[in-house]
Structure formats: C-alpha cells, structure tokens
Amino acid sequence: MLIKISNLEVKYGSKFVLKNMNLSLNAGEIVTIVGPNGSGKTTLFKAIIGTVPLSKGTIEINPNLRIGYVPQQLKIDQTLPITVERFLKLSNINFEKSLDKTELILGSKDLLDVQINSLSGGEMQRVLLARALINDPQVLLLDEATRGLDQPGVAAFYRKIENIRKSTNCAILMISHDLHVVMSSSDRVICVNGHICCQGTPEIVATSPEYQALFGGDVDGTFALYRHHHDHKHDSKLER
Amino acid sequence: MLDDFMTRATLAGIGVSLAAAPLGCFVVWRRMAYFGEATAHAAMLGIAISLTFEFSILAGAILVSLIMASSVTILEGRSLFLDTLLGVAGHSSIAAGLVIVSFISGIRIDLMAYLIGDILAVSNMDLLMIWIGVLIIFSLIIWRWSPLLLVTLSEDLASANGYNPKKENFIITLSLAIVVAVGIKVVGVLLIIALLIIPAASARSVASSPESMGIIASLIGVLSSILGLNAAYLFDTPTGPSIVCVSSLFFLIFMTANVFLKK
Numbered sequence: 336m337l338i339k340i341s342n343l344e345v346k347y348g349s350k351f352v353l354k355n356m357n358l359s360l361n362a363g364e365i366v367t368i369v370g371p372n373g374s375g376k377t378t379l380f381k382a383i384i385g386t387v388p389l390s391k392g393t394i395e396i397n398p399n400l401r402i403g404y405v406p407q408q409l410k411i412d413q414t415l416p417i418t419v420e421r422f423l424k425l426s427n428i429n430f431e432k433s434l435d436k437t438e439l440i441l442g443s444k445d446l447l448d449v450q451i452n453s454l455s456g457g458e459m460q461r462v463l464l465a466r467a468l469i470n471d472p473q474v475l476l477l478d479e480a481t482r483g484l485d486q487p488g489v490a491a492f493y494r495k496i497e498n499i500r501k502s503t504n505c506a507i508l509m510i511s512h513d514l515h516v517v518m519s520s521s522d523r524v525i526c527v528n529g530h531i532c533c534q535g536t537p538e539i540v541a542t543s544p545e546y547q548a549l550f551g552g553d554v555d556g557t558f559a560l561y562r563h564h565h566d567h568k569h570d571s572k573l574e575r
Numbered sequence: 576m577l578d579d580f581m582t583r584a585t586l587a588g589i590g591v592s593l594a595a596a597p598l599g600c601f602v603v604w605r606r607m608a609y610f611g612e613a614t615a616h617a618a619m620l621g622i623a624i625s626l627t628f629e630f631s632i633l634a635g636a637i638l639v640s641l642i643m644a645s646s647v648t649i650l651e652g653r654s655l656f657l658d659t660l661l662g663v664a665g666h667s668s669i670a671a672g673l674v675i676v677s678f679i680s681g682i683r684i685d686l687m688a689y690l691i692g693d694i695l696a697v698s699n700m701d702l703l704m705i706w707i708g709v710l711i712i713f714s715l716i717i718w719r720w721s722p723l724l725l726v727t728l729s730e731d732l733a734s735a736n737g738y739n740p741k742k743e744n745f746i747i748t749l750s751l752a753i754v755v756a757v758g759i760k761v762v763g764v765l766l767i768i769a770l771l772i773i774p775a776a777s778a779r780s781v782a783s784s785p786e787s788m789g790i791i792a793s794l795i796g797v798l799s800s801i802l803g804l805n806a807a808y809l810f811d812t813p814t815g816p817s818i819v820c821v822s823s824l825f826f827l828i829f830m831t832a833n834v835f836l837k838k
Contacts, residue, residue: 384735404735411728414775415604416782422728426721426736450783466732476735 403467456483613665
C-alpha cells in the first residue's frame with residue numbers, strides 16, 4: 336500500500352471540508368475521484384502533499400515515496416521570467432536523464448525554450464505533467480489535468496496516463512470531470528462530497544443511488560449532467 | 576581609506592543595494608511589496624524601543640520587523656484581508672514608534688535620519704554590520720535559491736517535492752527584516768522598500784530568467800547607489816532620496832526602451 340488515509344478530517348475555520356475519509360492506494364492502481372465543485376477533492380490532494388493541516392485522522396505515506404503532482408492550474412506572475420526548461424529543471428536532478436521522456440510528453444523540443452507565461456492552457460498542462468513525471472513517481476496525483484484540453488486532447492491525455500501506468504506500474508489518483516472517460520479507464524471510482532458518498536468499480540459506482548443523486552442518471556452516454564442535490568442524506572452526519 | 580566618509584557611504588550603499596536587489600525580485604514575484612513596506616514601517620517601532628531601553632537599534636529593528644511579519648502571516652486568512660492587516664500593522668507601528676521617540680527626553684533625536692537615512696554618518700561599525708547582514712542574506716538566498724523559486728511558483732508543487740513552504744517563506748521574511756535593519760542608515764525605513772522593488776522592476780523588462788533578473792537588478796541597485804550618492808554630494812541634496820531618484824530614473828529608461836523596442 337502506497338498511501339493510507341484514515342479517518343481524515345479537514346476544516347477551514349469552523350467549516351468542515353472533508354470528514355470521515357478513509358482511502359488507500361495500491362501500486363499500479365488507477366483511482367478516480369469524482370464529485371461536484373467545492374466537494375473537497377482538491378483539499379484532499381493538498382492534505383496528501385501536506386499543504387493543508389489535518390484537524391483529525393492520519394495520512395500514512397512512506398517518506399521515500401516519490402509523488403508526482405499535477406495541479407489544477409499554475410498561474411505564474413507576469414513579473415517572473417522563466418523558461419519551460421528552467422522550470423522543469425527546478426529541484427529536479429533527473430532532468431537530463433529523462434529528457435527523452437520529457438520531450439515525448441511535451442510533444443516538441445522547441446517548447447523547452449518558451450517562456451512559461453506565454454504558454455497556452457494545453458501546453459501548460461503538458462509541461463506540468465512532464466514535470467511530475469521527471470522523477471519517475473510511484474504515485475501520480477492529477478487534479479483536473481485535462482482542463483483546457485479539447486476532446487481529442489482529453490482522449491490522448493488518458494491514453495498517455497494508461498501507458499505510464501503500464502510501463503512504470505505507477506499508481507494514479509486523479510480528480511476528473513470527464514465522467515465518461517473516467518468510467519472506462521479507472522480501476523476504482525470514489526464519489527466525494529465532503530465525505531465518501533460511494534466507491535467501488537466504475538460499474539458499481541455508476542449504478543449506485545448516491546452517484547446518480549449527484550450526477551443524474553444519464554452517465555453512460557457522453558453527456559453527464561452536473562447536478563447536485565443538497566438535500567440528499569447519508570448515514571454520516573456532515574455539517575453544512 | 577575607510578577614514579573617508581564618502582568611501583564609507585559608498586561601501587554602505589553598495590552593500591545594501593546588493594542584498595536588496597535579489598531579495599527584491601522575490602518581493603516583486605510574490606507580490607509582497609506591501610508586505611515589505613509594512614515590515615519596514617514596523618522597524619520604526621523597533622528603533623523607538625531600542626532608543627528607550629538603550630540597546631542596539633539593529634537588533635530592535637530586526638526583532639520588531641520579524642514579530643510584525645510573523646504575526647501578520649499567522650493572522651492572515653483568519654479574519655481580515657492581508658493588505659488591510661498589513662496596512663493596520665505597518666502604520667500603527669510607525670505611528671507608535673514616532674510617539675514613543677517623542678517621550679524620550681535628554682538626547683535630541685534626529686527623526687529624519689531614521690526615516691530617510693543618513694548614509695554620510697555611517698561609521699566603521701555600521702559598515703561592518705551592514706556587510707555582515709549582506710553576507711547573511713546572500714548566503715540564505717543562494718543556498719535556498721531553487722526551493723525559494725519553487726515555493727514562489729507554487730507552494731503545492733514545492734510541498735509535493737518535499738520542501739516545507741513555511742520554512743522557505745520564513746527565509747524571505749527573515750531576509751526582509753535584516754535588509755530593513757541594515758538599510759536604516761542608508762535610506763531609512765520609508766525608502767528601503769524602493770531599493771527592493773525598483774531595481775527588480777527595472778530588470779524585469781530585459782531579463783529572460785530568474786537568475787538574470789537577480790543579477791541585473793543588483794547591478795542597477797549598485798549603480799543607483801553610487802550615482803545617487805555622487806549626485807547628492809554634487810547638488811547638496813539628501814542622500815537616501817537621491818539614491819532612490821536615480822534608481823527610479825533607471826526604471827523609467829528601461830520601461831520606455833521596452834515600450835519602443837517592442838513596437
């Protein structure tokens with residue numbers, strides 16, 4: 336087991352963001368987290384990488400575990416001049432060794448000399464993924480990594496992820512809004528809304544009433560409505 | 576050679592500019608200009624406390640600046656917005672400092688020397704302290720350059736890489752407090768922030784990497800202090816403001832050149 340989260344609770348001020356979270360991640364697994372906006376998905380990632388304090392519970396991570404993190408977005412101040420190459424090299428001693436792999440992900444060597452501030456959304460996403468992969472991570476955390484990509488771009492992105500898992504046995508924990516793609520490529524799906532609503536194989540989750548309450552019934556088509564009923568109830572007492 | 580007050584002043588100016596410029600780049604990248612200003616204002620309270628209890632002004636300034644900066648960082652996000660909090664803390668400190676100084680009887684205190692500096696009065700001891708401060712800041716920034724840069728880009732990425740963003744942020748705060756303290760003699764608490772951000776802002780238009788921006792900013796800072804000091808000598812103007820005026824001139828030249836070259 337690479338990461339084991341037990342009874343995790345995170346509060347912002349007096350407001351609960353996450354409660355009663357239990358989650359474990361094994362080598363080579365692709366686990367997807369789905370959930371409406373503001374359901375605490377990104378907070379869960381921040382708790383794992385250690386930038387959000389836990390108010391309760393534990394997150395057990397092997398201290399030598401190499402984590403590759405792809406944030407939702409990265410806004411770099413216009414006053415900071417930095418090329419893609421310099422950014423990728425930053426605190427990555429393995430940069431030269433993995434140059435081939437990096438170029439493969441970037442799609443073009445020319446991108447290395449470009450200033451980060453002038454990248455398009457899709458290019459930025461590729462740069463962030465390339466950066467996360469430089470140190471051969473054992474766990475890859477992807478926070479809405481396909482933001483700003485078009486349909487073929489999204490498909491290509493998930494093919495890349497599948498290949499990475501196949502070739503390196505890296506575990507992948509990702510937050511995604513691409514419900515239809517997620518359902519076909521994940522080993523496990525976890526539906527989060529401040530707590531874990533339901534989890535299991537994609538088939539089990541897709542048919543569970545909790546999931547349908549969150550996302551509507553039409554989830555196996557390419558169209559998934561993002562509807563969230565605040566009146567749905569679970570056994571756990573989540574404070575709102 | 577150090578007997579000459581102009582030589583001492585020049586060396587003091589060069590020292591503070593050298594430390595301020597690369598640190599100033601971080602202040603600009605992290606949008607901490609107002610944070611830096613509040614830290615500098617807090618130093619006035621430190622000066623007043625040191626004068627009252629008769630201990631080192633340098634120590635008093637560093638201590639109070641650090642306390643102010645740290646408490647603002649802790650309070651941040653709890654209630655008020657950061658800039659409001661900084662405005663309250665910074666201006667309260669400088670006001671309280673000025674009030675306390677007025678209570679000190681006996682010696683007559685030249686307030687202007689603390690507010691806008693008095694570089695011509697720099698002693699050999701001051702010079703030593705300035706350069707020790709410069710060396711500390713330089714070593715800190717060079718030692719932590721990559722993690723500092725990564726934390727500036729994204730605290731989450733830095734944390735995922737195994738760095739502690741809080742520790743790196745504290746290095747910036749500590750360096751700021753030191754540069755404010757050693758800069759009191761040179762440009763005073765009101766103008767020290769100018770030595771931090773104007774050279775960095777000027778360097779931005781010609782720099783293509785974080786490192787080159789730091790180096791160019793240092794060069795601009797050093798040139799400004801030498802030229803400013805000589806201009807003050809020549810025209811009999813106050814030294815601190817003259818140094819800042821010269822660096823503003825650099826900023827204007829770089830900005831104008833940038834606008835015309837890009838067209």
